[in-house]
Amino acid sequence: MNIFHLAVKEILHRKLNFALGLLSIIAAIGVFVGALTLLKIHDLRTHQILEAKETETRMRMAALEDEMRKAMLNLGFNIVILPKDVNLTDWHADDYAAKYMPEDYIEKLAKCHLITVQHLLPSLQQKIKWPEQKRTVLLVGTRGEVPHLGAGPKKPMVEPVPQGAIVLGFEIHQDLGLKVGDKVTLMGREFTVHKCHDRRGNKDDITVWIHLSEAQELLNKKGLINAILALECQCAWANLPKVREEITKILPDTQVIERASEALARAEARIKVGEEAVRSVEQERQNRLRLRTEREQFAAVLVPTVMIASALWIGFLAFGNVRERRVEIGILRALGLRSRQVLLLFLSKAVVMGLVGGAIGYGIGYYGGGLVGRSLEHLGTSESVPPGLFDWKTLALAMGLAPLLSAVASWIPAVLAVQQDPAEVLREE
Amino acid sequence: MIAVENLRKRFSGPSGVVQALDGVSLQVGEGEFVAVQGPSGCGKTTLLLIVGTLLHPTEGKVCVGGANPYELPLDARARFRAQTIGFVFQQFHLIPYLTVRENILAPQLAVSDPAALQRADDLLRRFQLADRARHTPDTLSTGERQRTALARAFLNRPKVLLADEPTGNLDADNAEIVLRGLADFARDGGAVLLVTHDARAAQYAHRIVRMKNGKVLPD
Ligand SMILES: Nc1ncnc2c1ncn2[C@@H]1O[C@H](COP(=O)(O)OP(=O)(O)O)[C@@H](O)[C@H]1O
Numbered sequence: 001m002n003i004f005h006l007a008v009k010e011i012l013h014r015k016l017n018f019a020l021g022l023l024s025i026i027a028a029i030g031v032f033v034g035a036l037t038l039l040k041i042h043d044l045r046t047h048q049i050l051e052a053k054e055t056e057t058r059m060r061m062a063a064l065e066d067e068m069r070k071a072m073l074n075l076g077f078n079i080v081i082l083p084k085d086v087n088l089t090d091w092h093a094d095d096y097a098a099k100y101m102p103e104d105y106i107e108k109l110a111k112c113h114l115i116t117v118q119h120l121l122p123s124l125q126q127k128i129k130w131p132e133q134k135r136t137v138l139l140v141g142t143r144g145e146v147p148h149l150g151a152g153p154k155k156p157m158v159e160p161v162p163q164g165a166i167v168l169g170f171e172i173h174q175d176l177g178l179k180v181g182d183k184v185t186l187m188g189r190e191f192t193v194h195k196c197h198d199r200r201g202n203k204d205d206i207t208v209w210i211h212l213s214e215a216q217e218l219l220n221k222k223g224l225i226n227a228i229l230a231l232e233c234q235c236a237w238a239n240l241p242k243v244r245e246e247i248t249k250i251l252p253d254t255q256v257i258e259r260a261s262e263a264l265a266r267a268e269a270r271i272k273v274g275e276e277a278v279r280s281v282e283q284e285r286q287n288r289l290r291l292r293t294e295r296e297q298f299a300a301v302l303v304p305t306v307m308i309a310s311a312l313w314i315g316f317l318a319f320g321n322v323r324e325r326r327v328e329i330g331i332l333r334a335l336g337l338r339s340r341q342v343l344l345l346f347l348s349k350a351v352v353m354g355l356v357g358g359a360i361g362y363g364i365g366y367y368g369g370g371l372v373g374r375s376l377e378h379l380g381t382s383e384s385v386p387p388g389l390f391d392w393k394t395l396a397l398a399m400g401l402a403p404l405l406s407a408v409a410s411w412i413p414a415v416l417a418v419q420q421d422p423a424e425v426l427r428e429e
Numbered sequence: 430m431i432a433v434e435n436l437r438k439r440f441s442g443p444s445g446v447v448q449a450l451d452g453v454s455l456q457v458g459e460g461e462f463v464a465v466q467g468p469s470g471c472g473k474t475t476l477l478l479i480v481g482t483l484l485h486p487t488e489g490k491v492c493v494g495g496a497n498p499y500e501l502p503l504d505a506r507a508r509f510r511a512q513t514i515g516f517v518f519q520q521f522h523l524i525p526y527l528t529v530r531e532n533i534l535a536p537q538l539a540v541s542d543p544a545a546l547q548r549a550d551d552l553l554r555r556f557q558l559a560d561r562a563r564h565t566p567d568t569l570s571t572g573e574r575q576r577t578a579l580a581r582a583f584l585n586r587p588k589v590l591l592a593d594e595p596t597g598n599l600d601a602d603n604a605e606i607v608l609r610g611l612a613d614f615a616r617d618g619g620a621v622l623l624v625t626h627d628a629r630a631a632q633y634a635h636r637i638v639r640m641k642n643g644k645v646l647p648d
């Protein structure tokens with residue numbers, strides 16, 4: 001027989017005293033574990049919700065990017081770089097610029113690795129009277145795209161027109177009855193029809209394309225161009241000031257015009273949708289964070305309150321227990337038990353109470369917290385609590401905290417038991 | 430075995446100072462059985478508790494088993510008490526949640542000795558408690574309770590037995606069993622100090638000491 005045996009025997013003898021103490025430990029640990037479990041569920045749910053939202057956003061963004069890529073292909077060049085002193089009113093009216101700039105501007109641009117524009121295309125355009133055919137056409141000399149030096153090779157958006165070849169807009173080849181392979185004379189020079197475009201419903205229908213160098217010779221503008229066509233890269237869409245700033249830094253005597261198009265507008269809208277999705281994830285995150293803070297604050301008040309109440313109650317019960325056992329303590333001292341043993345007798349009881357109460361309290365807190373968490377998070381019963389709810393740390397904490405709580409609460413009564421004078425009770429008749 | 434000399438004990442309570450013992454001197458030798466008699470309040474229990482190393486005297490010398498227990502530090506005195514002194518009280522003072530056998534073994538909580546288990550079984554038979562070994566005190570008769578308390582006092586084979594009115598609540602048969610138990614203890618070489626009103630004590634005790642007002646009366 002030892003002190004621990006004695007403590008257990010006493011517990012079994014005074015079951016009510018033990019049960020009342022046990023209940024309060026269960027309540028304290030239950031609330032503590034319940035609160036931790038709730039917060040854990042909150043975090044796991046937050047993770048789930050945000051993950052789902054982010055996945056959705058990622059998918060939407062991927063779809064968006066795909067559509068943007070397609071839209072880009074249909075978009076055509078949407079940036080026109082013109083000599084600075086071109087009067088835009090005239091340019092819009094005439095469809096071409098009456099001022100010129102050196103052809104090597106395009107190399108200058110290409111060398112600077114601009115990230116905002118890609119697919120640089122030099123062109124020399126002029127509305128002319130086709131002398132041989134007696135009709136007005138827009139003559140465009142072009143030589144294909146200039147690749148960015150250093151940037152990865154991009155699939156060209158337009159095929160260059162070879163020397164000696166001519167490409168005809170719809171109205172022209174229709175009116176003249178020309179087809180691919182036919183020979184035609186333009187300003188005294190013979191060209192072979194290289195391609196006949198379908199109807200586009202814009203000025204392309206009255207345009208003829210030849211190689212840039214030939215156009216320069218025919219129009220007597222050697223080494224000159226009057227427009228550079230380019231495409232804004234995705235990153236710069238709808239950010240014309242940035243594009244303008246970058247280009248005019250390199251080519252100060254130019255101006256940049258952005259041609260709005262339906263595709264661009266759509267792309268802009270999609271970008272906004274993407275931004276909106278990101279913002280909505282962020283907002284959800286903030287909401288969840290706010291909710292967590294609220295719950296945390298509630299727990300931060302509730303848990304210590306219940307713990308303190310529980311400790312007071314246990315102390316009160318232990319005090320009653322010591323009073324009830326005065327004679328027993330006296331006789332144990334008369335039998336020669338040392339003060340340490342008497343202290344141990346009462347603390348053993350507290351520790352047993354803590355361990356049993358901690359285990360039960362943990363179970364109740366864990367499952368109770370799970371149930372409450374489920375309803376707070378509006379999960380159906382079929383929907384499982386997110387996995388990873390159980391963790392050893394909480395269990396260990398509960399099993400450590402519970403005996404500590406009851407031992408600390410029983411400490412003063414146990415010390416009173418030790419200090420009791422055995423002679424006092426043993427003389428009572 | 431027990432020697433007290435000029436013992437004084439003063440209590441200062443709310444109603445003034447009480448001189449519970451006023452110069453008591455007494456010796457109980459090995460194998461001697463001494464009964465102390467006197468009116469209620471004359472200081473008998475006080476004397477017993479002082480000899481029992483549970484109550485500091487205000488003045489005077491105490492010697493138990495050749496040593497002054499009050500010179501020992503607390504834990505050592507507790508151990509000394511466990512090894513040297515057995516107590517029997519009028520109210521039995523059994524531990525309510527232990528069985529008879531466990532109550533008898535309770536002194537082993539203070540000093541442990543494997544042979545005590547065998548002695549406990551012998552004591553159970555000697556005091557006719559064998560069939561009650563697994564019962565708790567609340568199911569016992571008063572006689573059985575006091576026999577259990579006596580067996581408990583014997584377990585650690587003390588040198589001194591202190592009994593405070595042990596027969597006060599007992600019928601004649603059980604009172605005799607207890608008194609004979611004390612006499613047997615003395616015969617085996619122990620010292621017995623019995624405080625009692627019981628007239629039968631005279632048949633068993635070697636010597637009667639009379640007290641009044643905290644003093645031992647001359648023979
Ligand atoms: N703790 C105490 N405080 C005050 N008076 C006490 C205390 N203990 C005992 N007394 C007094 O000391 C006297 C002797 O008591 P006690 O030894 O118990 O007498 P007895 O056992 O002979 O009846 C009594 O008058 C009692 O009231």
Ligand SMILES: [Mg+2]
Pocket residue numbers: 473474475
């Ligand atoms: Mg008395």
